[in-house]
Structures are given as C-alpha cells and as structure tokens.
Amino acid sequence: MRLFLIVSAICYAAISPAGAQPLDLFTKTTTEVAPGVYSYGAFTARSLFVVTSDGVITTDPVGSKNAVDMRAAIAEVTDQPVKYVVYSHQHWDHVLGGQLFKDEGATFISHDKCIPHFVGHPNDDLVMPDQTVTGDHDLTLGDKTLKLMYFGHNHGDCMLVMQVDGTDVLYINDLVTPYSVGLGFMPDYDPGEWVRTLHELEARDDWTEFVGGHGIPVAPKEAMVQRRRYMEALMKAVRDGIANGQRLEALYDNIELPEEFREMRGYNTHIRRAAERIYHYYTMGW
Numbered sequence: 001m002r003l004f005l006i007v008s009a010i011c012y013a014a015i016s017p018a019g020a021q022p023l024d025l026f027t028k029t030t031t032e033v034a035p036g037v038y039s040y041g042a043f044t045a046r047s048l049f050v051v052t053s054d055g056v057i058t059t060d061p062v063g064s065k066n067a068v069d070m071r072a073a074i075a076e077v078t079d080q081p082v083k084y085v086v087y088s089h090q091h092w093d094h095v096l097g098g099q100l101f102k103d104e105g106a107t108f109i110s111h112d113k114c115i116p117h118f119v120g121h122p123n124d125d126l127v128m129p130d131q132t133v134t135g136d137h138d139l140t141l142g143d144k145t146l147k148l149m150y151f152g153h154n155h156g157d158c159m160l161v162m163q164v165d166g167t168d169v170l171y172i173n174d175l176v177t178p179y180s181v182g183l184g185f186m187p188d189y190d191p192g193e194w195v196r197t198l199h200e201l202e203a204r205d206d207w208t209e210f211v212g213g214h215g216i217p218v219a220p221k222e223a224m225v226q227r228r229r230y231m232e233a234l235m236k237a238v239r240d241g242i243a244n245g246q247r248l249e250a251l252y253d254n255i256e257l258p259e260e261f262r263e264m265r266g267y268n269t270h271i272r273r274a275a276e277r278i279y280h281y282y283t284m285g286w
C-alpha cells in the first residue's frame, strides 16, 4: 500500500514496533492510507476522512479546535464540501466539536444506541446525530461506499467499525490503540464482548491495516492481534488470581503479565486499574 504524507511532520520515526515513546504526540498529520482515504490527527487523537466524487465523509471531530484543523487539512486535498460526519462511538474525546461541519451542512450519523448516552450526558459541544443506524450500513456518497459495521457491545454499546469498500484498511476506534494497552477502567467496557469483537475482526480476511482512534497513522493487523492477546492474558491472570483466593487488593498490587505485554505503551500506568476492571467483571457479573 502506498502511503503519502500530505502534511510533513517527523513525529513517528522513533516509534519502535513495541510502541516506545514517540518524539511528538501533538503534531497533526494527514496520511493517505488508500486512494482518497486519509488518516488525520496526532498521536493523541485520530480520525478518518474520505474524499468522494460528490463530497467528503469524515469521522469524529475530536473537539472544536481539532475540527478547525481537520477542516483545513481536508481543504488541502479537496475543495469538496463535507457532507457526512460519522461518529465512531459515544465518548466525548472523539465526538465533540462538530458544529463547524454542521454549519457547512453536513449530516451527522451514529449508531442508534449512542443516542441515550448523548441525551443522558449532554454536552454543549456535541452535535446530535441527524440519522442513526441499528446495525451494518452502507453509506454511499459519489464513487465511494463507507461500510459501517456493528459488532454489538464491546467498548461501550454503540461502536461502529468502518471500511471504505474495496480497500484493505479499517477504521477501528478505541477497540485497539496500536501497541498500547489503552485505558483500563471505563465502566462501559464489556471485556468479554470486546475480546469476542476482536476475534471476529481478526477472522476477517478483507483487511490488513487499520487506523485507530489514537496513536500512529496506520498500523498492521498484527497490532490488533497483540491487543487481543494482551486482553486475554490480563483476563486469565485475574481469573487465575481469583481462583487462587486472591482478593482485589492483592490482585491490584501484584498483577503482572508476561514480558511481551509489559512492553506495550501505557502498561505501567494502566495495568492495575485494568486488573481492577476485570476483577469486577468476574466478581460482579458485568
């Protein structure tokens, strides 16, 4: 696959396969990951935008400042208007800041199950969706179709994985942050269903790379497999600890996974809270 860096920034050269500290977390870049399909953002947050023959589809605005920057980045590659904004899921660190696109006339789309979250946790910077989907859905604009895929409850209950039809690149927000363990403590995570989702994605042979909601511009499928194996190792360690009579305090203090996972970004920061979340999953039933 040909990668073309539109906005130059030497941010990622120092990233090792194990996800060592990058030199620059915040410099925003635009990377063409398939013809007309762009990964946009910085290490801290990332979105996808798709240039079609009849306008632009973009995913998460990420915030009002980011939306301004992303709109300028889109203008660098096309003078087409933004016609759709698709939310990947309900979390505020991805969906806020879309008013600029609303003012341009874009139609906002999310999974239907995001709506109760948006209503129950209102935010002045959130543009409510105009349309919702309840399962898999093909969003066609001009010469491209963005496939919206729903895998049920995992990282929350309204996550959409996306793929421009005919490409081998997925947009997988937050289910995987490449070479990272991710946050461990969010109450809306369903760890078992999350691992099931990663297995279902892994079994598909129609993709080889993905753009995540955070991290490097595009990552190989093996980074998703690593994350799935990390989660299974974490869940086994907690399960074994409970079977051996360990209570939360002991698990929290002593959790340690095999060395291959300790090299993942964020391991030392998040592993104890991740273990706490899994402990409650097995002892509280959710």
Ligand SMILES: [Zn+2]
Pocket: 089, 091, 155, 174
């Ligand atoms: Zn999230």
